[in-house]
Amino acid sequence: MKIVVLDGYTLNPGDNPWDALARCGELTIHDRTPPDQVVARAAEAEIVLTNKTVLSAETIAALPRLRFIAVLATGYNVVDVAAARARGIPVSNVPEYGESSVAQHTIALLLELCHRVGDHSRAVAAGEWTRSPDFSFWLASPIELAGLTMGIVGLGRIGRRVAAIADALGMRVIAHSRSRRDPLRYPGFAWRTIPQLFAEADVISLHCPLTADNAQFVDAGLLARVQPSALLLNTARGGLIDEAALAAALANGTLAGAGIDVLSREPRAADNPLSGAPNCIITPHIAWASLAARRTLMAETVRNVEAFLAGAPINVVNGPMRSA
Secondary structure, eight states, X not given: OEEEESSOTXXXXXXXXXXXXXXXXXXXXXXXXXXXXXXXXXTTOSEEEESSSOBOHHHHXXXXXXXXXXESSSOOTTBOHHHHHHTTOOEEOOOSSOHHHHHHHXXXXXXXXXXXXXXXXXXXXXXXTTTOSSSOXXXXXXXXXXXXXXXXXXXXXXXXXXXXXXXXXXXXXXXXOSSOOSOOOSTTOEEOOHHXXXXXXXXXXXXXXXXXXXXXXXXXXXHTTSOTTOXXXXXXOGGGBOHHHHHHHHHHTSSSEEEESOOSSSSOOTTOTTTTOTTEEEOOSOTTOOHHHHHHHHHHHHHHHHHHHTTOOOSBSSOOOOOO
């Protein structure tokens, strides 16, 4: 079978070989694919792999040989899954690969907001401590997390891993989940509605998928509910946040700080409203990108392809199907 990878560079920039996938068929790898070249590059493919390259209904309709789509990620909003299902094309994702990496990065953002390690290191290098009359010098008093409340929106694998770390740091954990299944057994744990969570939590961390129902749900009205000392973290999807509203909340002191790894448009647009927003840390969508996580992602993607070739697709996100 002919297999085409549309945007493979981020998964394998040179340290995560494609060898196992190459054994599954005739493999062609593109580091990146512009939108106007997707159909041409995938025209002969029976299996297409994509990370962030969009496969719209129109694109899927223009690929008559296509039989299977493998998403090189957990989120699959880049694929029109309904259009694929209408064609009988299974779409598989990788639901488990990066929870440790993403949770670790989430806490890294939180600790940087609490301690401003980078700012203090740069201040020392600039001689500010040398000029200080006191033995201890700080730009802002560090924030102690023990005793504070962590509010988690989306209690899947990553959300639960973040909750475990928050509990270990002495934080009380509250959460919002549509299912409310399997409550956490930490002291003081409670389910909350989203408005309740935003009003109560000292730290709010987003770990839910982006859907048509929750796009930009973090808006001006919701941000008006938070405590002025609260911190917001987003390592899920940029589209969950109204970025102009977040920038305004940071500027007017409604919110104390934000740690963001994802934006509504990536790479970051020059006119993104969060550019230059006070006490806003932005990292370039790297929470998922540890080598350990990428190796797992590669291995699980190969499993998805092998399962399709065996006639029993796994991790199908658009309904139970069998390959033709």
